Amino acid sequence: MNTITLALAALTLIPAPQKMSVTDGAFTTNLTVTYTRDAKIPAEGYRLRVAADGVKVWSSDEAGRFYAGETLKQLAEKGCAPLVEIEDSPRYRWRGVHFDDCRHFFGKEEVMRTLDLMAMHKLNRFHWHLTEDQGWRLDIPGYPELVKYGAVRSSSPRHGTRPNFWQSKDQWQAASDGCRYGPFYYTEQDVKEVLAYAKARHIEVVPEIELPGHFQAVLAGYPEFACQPDFANRDPLCVWGISENVMCLGNDKAIKFMEDVLDYVTKTFPYEVVHIGGDECPMTRWKTCPKCQARIKSEKLGDVHGLQPWITRHFVKFLEQRGKRALGWDEYLLGDVPQSAIGMSWRVGHGGAGHKCLTPGEWAAKGHDIVMTPCSHCYLDYAQGLQDDPFQYIGGNLPIEKVYSLDLCAGVAEKDRMHILGGQGNNWSEYTWNEYDLEWKMWPRMCALAEVFWLGEAKPGYADFKARMQTHRKRLIAQNVNCAPIP
Numbered sequence: 001m002n003t004i005t006l007a008l009a010a011l012t013l014i015p016a017p018q019k020m021s022v023t024d025g026a027f028t029t030n031l032t033v034t035y036t037r038d039a040k041i042p043a044e045g046y047r048l049r050v051a052a053d054g055v056k057v058w059s060s061d062e063a064g065r066f067y068a069g070e071t072l073k074q075l076a077e078k079g080c081a082p083l084v085e086i087e088d089s090p091r092y093r094w095r096g097v098h099f100d101d102c103r104h105f106f107g108k109e110e111v112m113r114t115l116d117l118m119a120m121h122k123l124n125r126f127h128w129h130l131t132e133d134q135g136w137r138l139d140i141p142g143y144p145e146l147v148k149y150g151a152v153r154s155s156s157p158r159h160g161t162r163p164n165f166w167q168s169k170d171q172w173q174a175a176s177d178g179c180r181y182g183p184f185y186y187t188e189q190d191v192k193e194v195l196a197y198a199k200a201r202h203i204e205v206v207p208e209i210e211l212p213g214h215f216q217a218v219l220a221g222y223p224e225f226a227c228q229p230d231f232a233n234r235d236p237l238c239v240w241g242i243s244e245n246v247m248c249l250g251n252d253k254a255i256k257f258m259e260d261v262l263d264y265v266t267k268t269f270p271y272e273v274v275h276i277g278g279d280e281c282p283m284t285r286w287k288t289c290p291k292c293q294a295r296i297k298s299e300k301l302g303d304v305h306g307l308q309p310w311i312t313r314h315f316v317k318f319l320e321q322r323g324k325r326a327l328g329w330d331e332y333l334l335g336d337v338p339q340s341a342i343g344m345s346w347r348v349g350h351g352g353a354g355h356k357c358l359t360p361g362e363w364a365a366k367g368h369d370i371v372m373t374p375c376s377h378c379y380l381d382y383a384q385g386l387q388d389d390p391f392q393y394i395g396g397n398l399p400i401e402k403v404y405s406l407d408l409c410a411g412v413a414e415k416d417r418m419h420i421l422g423g424q425g426n427n428w429s430e431y432t433w434n435e436y437d438l439e440w441k442m443w444p445r446m447c448a449l450a451e452v453f454w455l456g457e458a459k460p461g462y463a464d465f466k467a468r469m470q471t472h473r474k475r476l477i478a479q480n481v482n483c484a485p486i487p
């Protein structure tokens with residue numbers, strides 16, 4: 001092994017460390033690790049020294065020790081490592097990957113593979129999107145009809161078609177594949193296995209249970225929770241887009257159902273944060289539903305615009321009583337919602353089903369903690385600007401260079417920046433059919449986000465990242481990751 005290649009190995013780390021000094025050309029094959037706890041090192045941070053007489057690691061917590069190990073794996077992949085000193089810790093504590101198992105279902109093995117790749121990139125939040133109009137993926141005790149009807153749909157848009165969200169029923173019909181999809185869902189045992197696998201990699205799992213919109217798969221199992229149970233065949237939504245069949249907020253039984261679901265979720269998932277959706281909820285059904293109208297009167301909510309903040313307040317408190325914090329897509333913060341509710345900022349000048357849009361800076365100024373997932377930079381189902389790309393995208397234009405340019409605190413006042421918890425890459429799966437497709441869209445763009453979340457303002461710039469990424473891509477391919485090229 002020539003020594004120049006070895007020194008370069010230290011320069012191909014993804015994400016790059018905060019501080020590193022390399023002894024040019026020197027390397028060791030002695031990879032025996034000695035570990036020392038040092039309370040002064042920041043959370044999740046570490047010090048790593050590779051010297052001729054072996055490797056020394058210091059950290060204040062187990063996560064830091066684990067990340068030192070991940071760095072060492074990249075340094076020592078040829079069986080020897082360059083002599084380096086690294087001092088490293090993350091700029092942001094929320095470094096997430098969102099995984100949509102509803103439009104298409106990927107299953108436990110792909111979840112675990114994603115967790116492995118997250119650990120490699122020092123990513124620590126797995127946002128598991130488990131419920132949608134198009135499918136319900138979590139077995140809930142006491143509600144067997146949920147997976148019986150909600151986890152299977154009678155057809156889906158055919159691969160290769162691209163019906164626009166707003167196209168007519170006839171056009172959707174022409175695009176239908178006519179194939180039963182499912183039943184696909186996770187049992188309690190599956191969830192336990194995923195949680196244990198994630199925990200061993202210092203990843204918190206954040207389950208998402210959508211309410212009050214994106215609800216049609218629930219209504220397939222329990223039509224009585226709808227304002228007007230008039231949709232066909234007890235089927236989840238069989239096209240992409242947003243269903244107008246949402247949760248009836250005038251129905252106490254529908255609310256009790258959601259309390260039972262979230263009670264189970266808070267007991268099953270051990271972490272603090274539970275995502276309760278809250279995005280893109282059409283109010284059409286509420287306008288003509290006698291029960292919803294009665295609720296508006298009895299709770300003095302004014303009109304239908306008062307209903308969603310009312311149910312959000314209810315579930316933010318419900319979760320608080322169980323020692324949890326609610327997280328939701330940013331429009332769920334609209335109206336009078338407790339400051340403890342965390343927002344996931346995804347819209348950038350985007351309508352979001354007619355709800356008004358506040359910037360992350362405005363939300364942070366109101367005292368809400370925010371996770372940044374702007375669709376302009378973090379939506380990995382957007383096209384990546386490759387020539388002859390074999391995969392289909394929902395649209396958009398998001399080459400890796402643009403992803404890397406994300407600044408999580410842009411437009412946020414200095415005094416409010418502590419509210420920006422971090423960021424996340426979102427893998428929506430309408431146009432993502434299988435694991436090859438998923439990995440192509442996620443990697444290498446997720447590498448860019450991992451570096452943005454880890455280094456923040458200290459990131460060294462795209463040219464530097466791109467040079468390291470050429471080697472890192474080979475590293476991913478050697479692990480059989482279907483990693484897209486860098487344009």
Ligand SMILES: [Zn+2]
Nearest residue numbers: 227248289292
């Ligand atoms: Zn209703």
